[in-house]
Amino acid sequence: QVQLQESGPGLVKPSQTLSLTCTVSGGSITTANYAWNWIRQPPGKGLEWMGGIRSDGGTYGSPSLKSRTSISRDTSKNQFSLQLNSVTPEDTAVYYCARGDSWGMDHWGKGTLVTVSS
Secondary structure (H helix, E strand, O other), X not given: OOEXXXXXXXXXXXXXXXXXXXXXXXOOOOOOOOEEEEEEEOOOOOOEEEEEEEOOOOXXXXXXXXXXXXXXXXXXXXXXXXXXXXXXXXXXXXXXXXXXXXXXXXXXXXXXXXXXXX
């Protein structure tokens, strides 16, 4: 059974960089036909897909966030990471990592709340 677990600071100051890591167990992030994604949900709002990294290491992202977002991976640790630059309080959200395939996201982490505040 594939499991995902987000980790990282719960509080980030405005203008700084938000960094999160997703540790995957029960399956390899290099397995073909899967992609590994970051999704967030601000308080009281819907889910927002941020971007992802494919099994071959290629990355892709939401046009609205792409200029501030970087997604990378460490295959030796079976982890992938998110960096979001120049954060503002509007980036406060529960951040999820999830595995995706052609039909959508099939495994999700539990999510981690990140608050942007001075």
